[in-house]
Amino acid sequence: MSVTIIYGDRPVSVASATAEGNNLWLPLDDLRATTGWELKPQGVCLDEVCVPIPAGRDADFVRADGKQFNLTALARQLNQPVVHDDAHAVWLFGEAASARNAALQSVQAPDFTLPDLEGKWHSLSEYRGRKILLVSWASW
Amino acid sequence: MWQGLYDELQDKNFIIIAVAFDTGGVAAVQEWIRPATPAPLPKELLDIMGWEDTLSRTAATPTYPCLLDEKHIVAERYNMVNVPMAVWINESGRIVRPAEAAGATDGFRTVDQVTFQMPAEVAAAGKQARTRYIGAIRDWVEKGDASVYALSPDEVRRRIHGMTESEALAAAHFRLGQYLHQQGHRQDAQRYFAEAKRRHPENWSFKRQSWELEEPGKAVGPEFWAAVEALGEKPYYPPVNL
Numbered sequence: 295m296s297v298t299i300i301y302g303d304r305p306v307s308v309a310s311a312t313a314e315g316n317n318l319w320l321p322l323d324d325l326r327a328t329t330g331w332e333l334k335p336q337g338v339c340l341d342e343v344c345v346p347i348p349a350g351r352d353a354d355f356v357r358a359d360g361k362q363f364n365l366t367a368l369a370r371q372l373n374q375p376v377v378h379d380d381a382h383a384v385w386l387f388g389e390a391a392s393a394r395n396a397a398l399q400s401v402q403a404p405d406f407t408l409p410d411l412e413g414k415w416h417s418l419s420e421y422r423g424r425k426i427l428l429v430s431w432a433s434w
Numbered sequence: 435m436w437q438g439l440y441d442e443l444q445d446k447n448f449i450i451i452a453v454a455f456d457t458g459g460v461a462a463v464q465e466w467i468r469p470a471t472p473a474p475l476p477k478e479l480l481d482i483m484g485w486e487d488t489l490s491r492t493a494a495t496p497t498y499p500c501l502l503d504e505k506h507i508v509a510e511r512y513n514m515v516n517v518p519m520a521v522w523i524n525e526s527g528r529i530v531r532p533a534e535a536a537g538a539t540d541g542f543r544t545v546d547q548v549t550f551q552m553p554a555e556v557a558a559a560g561k562q563a564r565t566r567y568i569g570a571i572r573d574w575v576e577k578g579d580a581s582v583y584a585l586s587p588d589e590v591r592r593r594i595h596g597m598t599e600s601e602a603l604a605a606a607h608f609r610l611g612q613y614l615h616q617q618g619h620r621q622d623a624q625r626y627f628a629e630a631k632r633r634h635p636e637n638w639s640f641k642r643q644s645w646e647l648e649e650p651g652k653a654v655g656p657e658f659w660a661a662v663e664a665l666g667e668k669p670y671y672p673p674v675n676l
Contacts, residue, residue, distance in 0.1 A: 300613060303505065373599065375606035377626070382619060388606030391597040394511065398532070398594045401587045403523040404511040408453065408501040411460055411467055416499050418451070419527070425448045425575055426523040429436065429536050430514050432455045432639070433462040434646035434653035 299365070300386040301329045311385075312362070313378070318385050319362040329387075331368065338368055345371055403428075435475070435485055439568060440498050447525065448575045450498040453508045455517060455639050457612050457647060460502065467500050478550040481557040482542045483518075485564060505612055509639055510605050513595045516638040516671065522574065522584065530574070530584040532594045535671035537567035543670065547659055563674075570676050583676055593675075604634035608644075615647055624648055638670070 297311035297318065306328045311320040326332050330340050333356070337346035345368070347355050354367045365387070369376045375388040397404045407417040440450050456462040508514065512521050512533045520536035523529055541560035545552045570583040578584065585593070611626030627644035634640060641661060645652035662670055
């Protein structure tokens with residue numbers, strides 16, 4: 295079935311994902327495009343970070359002759375929050391509190407990229423070299 | 435409102451980046467950033483935010499970057515649970531002050547809920563707090579890391595609020611609600627906003643943004659005032675420990 299997966303920021307439509315209760319299986323071929331993660335011999339990897347599949351638990355992560363991957367099993371491993379709306383077939387994978395906290399504890403300002411009102415994109419990192427007052431506001 | 439300060443300090447290797455936590459998008463913020471008819475900001479608003487007349491400006495298009503954060507990404511990454519909150523970042527990209535109220539105080543809690551008029555002594559105290567905060571910014575811009583207001587990495591770490599798993603789950607619920615709202619499923623979105631609010635009750639952005647999406651004006655309506663009153667002695671804007 296077609297499921298919209300929001301991993302990080304971008305929603306991606308995955309044609310043959312399978313939702314089973316609190317588990318979401320997607321074709322292994324779609325894993326990298328959807329999430330950036332890749333399955334390698336040493337585990338599930340994103341750039342230089344690899345998460346080994348816990349001993350004896352391969353079946354929780356991979357099935358159907360290695361063709362399907364359980365994204366929610368990985369999320370649980372990483373303590374990522376997962377929320378899904380079955381009526382609209384949307385699954386959202388958020389960032390783990392531990393990852394957020396590690397980023398802030400590094401005291402390096404986390405980067406972001408957002409548009410201005412003209413639609414031009416700005417990244418915080420573009421302004422490196424100046425003192426920055428980053429201030430929130432809202433119309434409400 | 436920051437334009438006056440920016441005009442004063444921009445030549446000193448300083449920039450303001452204003453981020454609007456507005457799921458309503460361009461339509462929601464347009465009138466604030468590109469007012470059809472620039473006009474002086476109302477006194478009630480200036481009092482609530484504590485701005486002195488000398489720094490307050492006619493509402494006009496700011497010359498510093500004003501970014502639109504429909505998903506409240508910056509809020510999540512920097513632990514900003516309200517507006518206005520600010521983070522100070524030095525030239526090397528290091529946080530020298532983590533998220534805190536950007537000069538705003540709880541003085542607004544004394545306003546008349548219909549006229550938004552504030553008692554004079556409360557307005558004066560608010561302006562003092564704002565002036566102290568602005569003074570700290572000036573000192574930092576002048577002295578950089580040597581400023582007493584630029585905190586050491588250890589002090590920054592000590593002051594950073596550690597996000598809990600419940601709060602991370604709340605943020606995920608909020609994001610799903612935001613997505614569903616933008617897809618046109620407004621009622622369904624509100625269910626996820628409700629979960630976000632339940633799991634992170636200290637998050638005022640979740641409350642006020644979801645109220646505003648439910649019904650324009652609700653963010654400053656009776657539910658808002660009831661929620662503020664329910665704080666009792668607890669602050670809406672925790673005082674800044676300069």
